[in-house]
Amino acid sequence: MARVLCLDFDDTIVMENTARLVFERFAAPAWRDREADYRAGRLTVEQFNAAALLTVSATRDELRAFCADTVTLRPGFLEALDWALWNGWTPVVVSNGFDFYVDAVLDKAGVDRVARHAGRTRFDYRWQVTYLSPRGIELEAGYKLSYAAAFKGVGDFVAYVGDGASDIEAAKLARVVFARDALLRALEGVHPRVYAFETFHDVIAVLEREAPAWAEDAASS
Structure with missing residues (x-):
């Protein structure tokens, strides 16, 4: 049994919503119509990101440079990765965002031992993105x-x-959730193990205190 630390990217690993910053800087105004469709429930987040990305005009190098220079890692993130790797956990990034910015930000931070799963982008007349499940299903x-x-x-x-x-x-x-904002509001009092956090130092503190007991519970069950 592996112990996986599954990490969202936007507003979690980084303090900002990177996709939104990209759209505000590089997308045509029509992206806001797609955002309205998403907020009204007519599009999933994956469909919204794909539709908004179609309106973006920039090269991959421009996008990578902008994202790497614009967003900020949440305090304690690098320390949390070190803790995980030293203590036998496998950190994995799973993001509805785009590979070009997940890669740019993590590469700049020197994070090279963490699996990254995000929308796979390509430029073929326009920017496009594909979301593939672990089994390769779109x-x-x-x-x-x-x-x-x-x-x-x-x-x-x-x-x-x-x-x-x-x-x-x-x-x-x-088995365990570290949550902020909408996720915390949805699961607090519902999920048996949900912990609020603001920095990754909060996450580390809970892991150091609780993880041994979790391992015992998992082994006994």
């Missing part, structure tokens, strides 16, 4: 959920770290 909904289900399906012990509505269904499958 998805238009439930991208994060597909990874959480895969981890659970092989018996992994998953601690999920996230903040938003798109994290809720995936986080419900985790």
Whole structure:
């Protein structure tokens, strides 16, 4: 049984919503119409990101440079990765965002031993993105959920770290949840092990205090 620290990216690993910053800087105004469709429930987050990305005009190098220079890592993130690796946990990034900015930010931070799963982008006349499940199935909904289900399906012990509505269904499958904002509001008092956090120092403190007991519980069950 692996111990997986499953990490959302936007508003979690970084303080900002990187996709939104990209759209505000590089997308045509039509992206806001797609955002209205998403907020009204007519599009999933994956469909919204794909539709908004179609309106972006920039090179990959421009996008990578902008994202790497604009967003800020949440305090304690690098220390949390070190803790995980030293203590036998496997950190994994699972994001509905885009590979070009997840890679740019983590590469700049020197994070090279963490698996990254995000929308796979390509430029073919226009920017396009594909979301693939762990089995290689193209998805238009439930991208994060597909990874959480895969981890659970092989018996992994998953601690999920996230903040938003798109994290809720995936986080419900985790044994432990570290949550902020919409995710915290949805799961607090519902999930048996949900912990509020603002920095990754909060996450580390809980892991150091509680993880040994979690391991014993998992072994006994």
